[in-house]
Amino acid sequence: MDGFAMGGYGAYVWSCVALTLVIVVFSEWRSRLRHKRVYRDIEVRLKALEDRE
Amino acid sequence: MWKWFHQLASPPHFYRLSAILSPWLAIPGLILIVYGAWQGLFVVPMDYQQGDAFRIIYVHVPAAYLSLMAYMIMAGAGAIGLIWRIKLAHAVAAAAAPLGAAFTFLALATGSIWGRPMWGTWWEWGDPRMMSELILLFLYFGYMALRSAIDDTAKADKASAVLALVGIVNVVVVHFSVEWWSSLHQGQTVFKKGTMDADMKAALLVMLLGFTLLFGSMLLRRIRTEVLHRERRTRWVREMILSPEGGA
Numbered sequence: 001m002d003g004f005a006m007g008g009y010g011a012y013v014w015s016c017v018a019l020t021l022v023i024v025v026f027s028e029w030r031s032r033l034r035h036k037r038v039y040r041d042i043e044v045r046l047k048a049l050e051d052r053e
Numbered sequence: 054m055w056k057w058f059h060q061l062a063s064p065p066h067f068y069r070l071s072a073i074l075s076p077w078l079a080i081p082g083l084i085l086i087v088y089g090a091w092q093g094l095f096v097v098p099m100d101y102q103q104g105d106a107f108r109i110i111y112v113h114v115p116a117a118y119l120s121l122m123a124y125m126i127m128a129g130a131g132a133i134g135l136i137w138r139i140k141l142a143h144a145v146a147a148a149a150a151p152l153g154a155a156f157t158f159l160a161l162a163t164g165s166i167w168g169r170p171m172w173g174t175w176w177e178w179g180d181p182r183m184m185s186e187l188i189l190l191f192l193y194f195g196y197m198a199l200r201s202a203i204d205d206t207a208k209a210d211k212a213s214a215v216l217a218l219v220g221i222v223n224v225v226v227v228h229f230s231v232e233w234w235s236s237l238h239q240g241q242t243v244f245k246k247g248t249m250d251a252d253m254k255a256a257l258l259v260m261l262l263g264f265t266l267l268f269g270s271m272l273l274r275r276i277r278t279e280v281l282h283r284e285r286r287t288r289w290v291r292e293m294i295l296s297p298e299g300g301a
Contacts, residue, residue, distance in 0.1 A: 016163040016166050023158070035281070038281050
Protein backbone atom coordinates (compact mmCIF):
# COMPACT_ATOMS: atom_id res chain seq x y z
CA MET A 1 0.00 0.00 0.00
CA ASP A 2 2.97 2.31 0.64
CA GLY A 3 3.72 2.36 -3.07
CA PHE A 4 0.27 3.75 -3.76
CA ALA A 5 0.43 6.37 -0.98
CA MET A 6 3.47 7.95 -2.71
CA GLY A 7 4.74 9.44 0.53
CA GLY A 8 1.60 11.56 0.96
CA TYR A 9 1.53 12.72 -2.68
CA GLY A 10 -0.67 9.83 -3.88
CA ALA A 11 -3.68 12.02 -4.65
CA TYR A 12 -1.59 14.25 -6.91
CA VAL A 13 0.32 11.47 -8.67
CA TRP A 14 -2.65 9.13 -9.23
CA SER A 15 -4.96 11.91 -10.35
CA CYS A 16 -2.40 12.79 -13.05
CA VAL A 17 -2.14 9.13 -14.13
CA ALA A 18 -5.94 8.78 -14.17
CA LEU A 19 -6.37 12.00 -16.14
CA THR A 20 -3.84 10.81 -18.72
CA LEU A 21 -5.70 7.53 -19.08
CA VAL A 22 -9.08 9.26 -19.40
CA ILE A 23 -7.86 11.72 -22.04
CA VAL A 24 -6.08 9.09 -24.15
CA VAL A 25 -9.04 6.66 -24.00
CA PHE A 26 -11.61 9.42 -24.64
CA SER A 27 -9.61 10.78 -27.56
CA GLU A 28 -9.29 7.33 -29.14
CA TRP A 29 -12.98 6.54 -28.54
CA ARG A 30 -14.05 9.84 -30.20
CA SER A 31 -11.74 9.13 -33.11
CA ARG A 32 -13.18 5.63 -33.69
CA LEU A 33 -16.73 6.96 -33.33
CA ARG A 34 -16.11 9.65 -35.95
CA HIS A 35 -14.58 7.12 -38.33
CA LYS A 36 -17.62 4.85 -37.99
CA ARG A 37 -19.98 7.78 -38.53
CA VAL A 38 -18.14 9.06 -41.62
CA TYR A 39 -18.00 5.54 -43.06
CA ARG A 40 -21.70 4.90 -42.38
CA ASP A 41 -22.76 8.24 -43.88
CA ILE A 42 -20.90 7.47 -47.11
CA GLU A 43 -22.30 3.94 -47.16
CA VAL A 44 -25.89 5.17 -46.74
CA ARG A 45 -25.44 7.82 -49.45
CA LEU A 46 -23.92 5.33 -51.88
CA LYS A 47 -26.61 2.71 -51.24
CA ALA A 48 -29.33 5.33 -51.80
CA LEU A 49 -27.64 6.35 -55.05
CA GLU A 50 -27.41 2.71 -56.14
CA ASP A 51 -31.11 2.10 -55.38
CA ARG A 52 -32.09 5.17 -57.38
CA GLU A 53 -30.04 3.99 -60.33
CA MET B 54 12.47 8.07 -53.17
CA TRP B 55 10.38 10.77 -54.87
CA LYS B 56 8.18 8.06 -56.39
CA TRP B 57 7.69 6.47 -52.97
CA PHE B 58 6.80 9.85 -51.49
CA HIS B 59 4.23 10.46 -54.21
CA GLN B 60 2.75 7.01 -53.73
CA LEU B 61 2.48 7.62 -49.98
CA ALA B 62 0.72 10.92 -50.60
CA SER B 63 -1.92 9.17 -52.68
CA PRO B 64 -5.09 9.02 -50.49
CA PRO B 65 -6.16 5.43 -51.34
CA HIS B 66 -2.63 4.12 -50.79
CA PHE B 67 -2.28 6.01 -47.52
CA TYR B 68 -5.73 4.83 -46.36
CA ARG B 69 -4.76 1.19 -46.78
CA LEU B 70 -1.21 1.58 -45.47
CA SER B 71 -2.31 3.44 -42.32
CA ALA B 72 -4.72 0.61 -41.43
CA ILE B 73 -1.77 -1.79 -41.45
CA LEU B 74 0.67 0.54 -39.68
CA SER B 75 -1.57 1.81 -36.89
CA PRO B 76 -1.62 -1.35 -34.70
CA TRP B 77 2.12 -1.84 -35.29
CA LEU B 78 2.68 1.49 -33.58
CA ALA B 79 -0.01 1.14 -30.91
CA ILE B 80 0.97 -2.27 -29.53
CA PRO B 81 4.70 -1.57 -28.90
CA GLY B 82 3.71 1.91 -27.71
CA LEU B 83 1.33 0.50 -25.09
CA ILE B 84 3.89 -2.11 -23.97
CA LEU B 85 6.52 0.61 -23.52
CA ILE B 86 4.08 2.84 -21.63
CA VAL B 87 3.09 0.05 -19.23
CA TYR B 88 6.77 -0.83 -18.63
CA GLY B 89 7.84 2.81 -18.31
CA ALA B 90 4.95 3.62 -15.96
CA TRP B 91 5.79 0.61 -13.79
CA GLN B 92 9.43 1.69 -13.59
CA GLY B 93 8.62 5.34 -13.07
CA LEU B 94 5.86 4.91 -10.52
CA PHE B 95 7.16 2.00 -8.45
CA VAL B 96 10.79 1.10 -9.18
CA VAL B 97 12.99 4.20 -9.59
CA PRO B 98 14.00 5.98 -6.36
CA MET B 99 12.13 9.09 -5.27
CA ASP B 100 13.58 12.54 -5.82
CA TYR B 101 15.58 13.91 -2.88
CA GLN B 102 13.82 17.28 -3.04
CA GLN B 103 10.33 16.55 -4.39
CA GLY B 104 9.81 13.09 -2.89
CA ASP B 105 7.35 10.89 -4.77
CA ALA B 106 5.56 13.91 -6.27
CA PHE B 107 8.28 14.00 -8.94
CA ARG B 108 6.71 10.83 -10.46
CA ILE B 109 4.16 13.10 -12.16
CA ILE B 110 7.02 13.79 -14.59
CA TYR B 111 6.28 10.42 -16.27
CA VAL B 112 2.97 11.67 -17.63
CA HIS B 113 3.60 15.42 -17.65
CA VAL B 114 6.73 15.46 -19.81
CA PRO B 115 5.40 13.12 -22.55
CA ALA B 116 2.18 15.19 -22.69
CA ALA B 117 4.12 18.47 -22.93
CA TYR B 118 6.48 17.05 -25.56
CA LEU B 119 3.56 15.74 -27.65
CA SER B 120 1.75 19.07 -27.36
CA LEU B 121 4.71 20.67 -29.16
CA MET B 122 5.32 17.81 -31.57
CA ALA B 123 1.66 17.80 -32.67
CA TYR B 124 1.92 21.51 -33.38
CA MET B 125 5.09 21.04 -35.43
CA ILE B 126 3.38 18.28 -37.43
CA MET B 127 0.30 20.47 -37.92
CA ALA B 128 2.32 23.50 -39.06
CA GLY B 129 4.77 21.42 -41.11
CA ALA B 130 1.96 19.57 -42.89
CA GLY B 131 0.15 22.89 -43.44
CA ALA B 132 3.30 24.33 -45.04
CA ILE B 133 3.70 21.25 -47.29
CA GLY B 134 0.06 21.56 -48.29
CA LEU B 135 0.47 25.24 -49.10
CA ILE B 136 3.73 24.90 -51.04
CA TRP B 137 3.33 21.59 -52.88
CA ARG B 138 -0.47 21.45 -52.78
CA ILE B 139 -0.50 17.90 -51.50
CA LYS B 140 -4.06 17.11 -50.37
CA LEU B 141 -2.95 14.54 -47.84
CA ALA B 142 -0.80 17.13 -46.04
CA HIS B 143 -3.87 19.22 -45.17
CA ALA B 144 -5.60 16.08 -43.89
CA VAL B 145 -2.58 15.42 -41.65
CA ALA B 146 -2.70 18.99 -40.30
CA ALA B 147 -6.44 18.79 -39.62
CA ALA B 148 -6.05 15.44 -37.85
CA ALA B 149 -3.15 16.59 -35.67
CA ALA B 150 -5.00 19.58 -34.18
CA PRO B 151 -7.48 17.81 -31.83
CA LEU B 152 -4.76 15.44 -30.63
CA GLY B 153 -2.41 18.35 -30.00
CA ALA B 154 -5.13 20.17 -28.07
CA ALA B 155 -5.78 17.06 -25.95
CA PHE B 156 -2.11 16.66 -25.04
CA THR B 157 -1.71 20.40 -24.39
CA PHE B 158 -4.66 20.28 -22.01
CA LEU B 159 -3.11 17.23 -20.35
CA ALA B 160 0.27 18.97 -19.99
CA LEU B 161 -1.41 22.02 -18.43
CA ALA B 162 -3.58 19.96 -16.08
CA THR B 163 -0.82 17.63 -14.87
CA GLY B 164 1.54 20.61 -14.52
CA SER B 165 -1.03 22.42 -12.43
CA ILE B 166 -1.59 19.37 -10.20
CA TRP B 167 2.20 19.00 -9.81
CA GLY B 168 2.55 22.71 -9.02
CA ARG B 169 0.16 22.57 -6.08
CA PRO B 170 2.36 20.53 -3.70
CA MET B 171 5.67 21.87 -5.08
CA TRP B 172 5.02 25.58 -5.55
CA GLY B 173 1.98 25.94 -3.28
CA THR B 174 -0.23 27.10 -6.15
CA TRP B 175 -2.32 25.51 -8.90
CA TRP B 176 -1.56 28.27 -11.36
CA GLU B 177 0.84 31.21 -11.69
CA TRP B 178 -0.27 33.84 -14.19
CA GLY B 179 3.19 35.39 -14.44
CA ASP B 180 5.00 32.16 -15.32
CA PRO B 181 6.22 32.23 -18.95
CA ARG B 182 6.16 28.43 -19.48
CA MET B 183 2.59 28.08 -18.19
CA MET B 184 1.34 31.10 -20.10
CA SER B 185 2.98 30.12 -23.40
CA GLU B 186 1.58 26.57 -23.05
CA LEU B 187 -1.86 28.07 -22.40
CA ILE B 188 -1.47 30.21 -25.54
CA LEU B 189 -0.61 26.99 -27.39
CA LEU B 190 -3.95 25.52 -26.28
CA PHE B 191 -5.74 28.64 -27.54
CA LEU B 192 -3.87 28.36 -30.85
CA TYR B 193 -5.19 24.81 -31.25
CA PHE B 194 -8.73 25.99 -30.41
CA GLY B 195 -8.36 28.89 -32.85
CA TYR B 196 -7.10 26.55 -35.56
CA MET B 197 -10.03 24.14 -35.12
CA ALA B 198 -12.57 26.99 -34.90
CA LEU B 199 -11.19 28.54 -38.09
CA ARG B 200 -11.42 25.23 -39.94
CA SER B 201 -15.00 24.62 -38.88
CA ALA B 202 -16.04 28.20 -39.65
CA ILE B 203 -15.12 27.91 -43.35
CA ASP B 204 -17.32 25.59 -45.42
CA ASP B 205 -15.02 25.42 -48.43
CA THR B 206 -12.39 22.79 -47.52
CA ALA B 207 -9.70 24.24 -49.80
CA LYS B 208 -10.11 27.72 -48.29
CA ALA B 209 -10.21 26.29 -44.76
CA ASP B 210 -6.99 24.38 -45.47
CA LYS B 211 -5.17 27.49 -46.66
CA ALA B 212 -6.37 29.82 -43.90
CA SER B 213 -5.69 27.33 -41.12
CA ALA B 214 -2.23 26.50 -42.52
CA VAL B 215 -1.30 30.19 -42.39
CA LEU B 216 -2.55 30.43 -38.80
CA ALA B 217 -0.56 27.31 -37.84
CA LEU B 218 2.61 28.74 -39.41
CA VAL B 219 2.24 32.04 -37.57
CA GLY B 220 1.77 30.16 -34.30
CA ILE B 221 5.15 28.43 -34.61
CA VAL B 222 6.62 31.48 -32.88
CA ASN B 223 4.80 30.36 -29.74
CA VAL B 224 6.28 26.85 -29.96
CA VAL B 225 9.75 28.41 -29.85
CA VAL B 226 8.66 30.54 -26.87
CA VAL B 227 7.28 27.48 -25.02
CA HIS B 228 10.54 25.59 -25.56
CA PHE B 229 12.95 28.35 -24.55
CA SER B 230 10.77 30.15 -21.97
CA VAL B 231 12.54 28.48 -19.04
CA GLU B 232 15.91 29.69 -20.32
CA TRP B 233 14.93 33.17 -21.46
CA TRP B 234 13.00 34.23 -18.36
CA SER B 235 13.06 33.55 -14.66
CA SER B 236 10.36 30.95 -14.07
CA LEU B 237 8.83 28.79 -11.37
CA HIS B 238 9.12 25.95 -13.86
CA GLN B 239 12.32 23.93 -13.71
CA GLY B 240 14.77 24.18 -16.61
CA GLN B 241 15.57 21.56 -19.26
CA THR B 242 16.15 18.19 -17.63
CA VAL B 243 15.67 15.37 -20.12
CA PHE B 244 18.52 16.03 -22.55
CA LYS B 245 20.85 17.89 -20.18
CA LYS B 246 23.69 15.97 -18.53
CA GLY B 247 23.73 15.54 -14.77
CA THR B 248 20.22 16.84 -14.13
CA MET B 249 18.59 13.49 -13.46
CA ASP B 250 19.46 10.07 -12.08
CA ALA B 251 20.18 7.55 -14.89
CA ASP B 252 17.37 5.16 -13.83
CA MET B 253 14.85 8.00 -13.59
CA LYS B 254 15.89 9.23 -17.02
CA ALA B 255 15.77 5.75 -18.59
CA ALA B 256 12.15 5.28 -17.42
CA LEU B 257 11.27 8.74 -18.76
CA LEU B 258 12.83 7.98 -22.14
CA VAL B 259 10.84 4.72 -22.31
CA MET B 260 7.66 6.70 -21.58
CA LEU B 261 8.56 9.29 -24.21
CA LEU B 262 9.13 6.60 -26.83
CA GLY B 263 5.93 4.74 -25.84
CA PHE B 264 3.81 7.88 -25.99
CA THR B 265 5.35 8.86 -29.33
CA LEU B 266 4.41 5.49 -30.85
CA LEU B 267 0.91 5.65 -29.38
CA PHE B 268 0.53 9.21 -30.66
CA GLY B 269 1.64 8.04 -34.11
CA SER B 270 -1.01 5.34 -34.09
CA MET B 271 -3.72 7.73 -32.90
CA LEU B 272 -2.72 10.28 -35.51
CA LEU B 273 -2.81 7.69 -38.32
CA ARG B 274 -6.36 6.71 -37.31
CA ARG B 275 -7.48 10.33 -37.37
CA ILE B 276 -5.81 10.97 -40.73
CA ARG B 277 -7.64 7.91 -42.15
CA THR B 278 -10.98 9.38 -41.08
CA GLU B 279 -10.06 12.79 -42.48
CA VAL B 280 -9.00 11.20 -45.80
CA LEU B 281 -12.22 9.19 -45.98
CA HIS B 282 -14.32 12.29 -45.33
CA ARG B 283 -12.45 14.41 -47.89
CA GLU B 284 -12.47 11.69 -50.54
CA ARG B 285 -16.10 10.64 -49.96
CA ARG B 286 -17.14 11.49 -53.53
CA THR B 287 -14.24 9.76 -55.25
CA ARG B 288 -14.31 6.52 -57.18
CA TRP B 289 -11.90 4.61 -54.95
CA VAL B 290 -14.05 5.27 -51.85
CA ARG B 291 -17.16 4.21 -53.74
CA GLU B 292 -15.49 1.01 -54.92
CA MET B 293 -14.05 0.26 -51.49
CA ILE B 294 -17.30 0.74 -49.61
CA LEU B 295 -19.51 -1.05 -52.14
CA SER B 296 -17.10 -3.96 -52.51
CA PRO B 297 -18.25 -7.19 -50.80
CA GLU B 298 -15.35 -7.04 -48.33
CA GLY B 299 -15.96 -3.38 -47.43
CA GLY B 300 -13.03 -1.30 -46.25
CA ALA B 301 -13.72 -0.01 -42.71
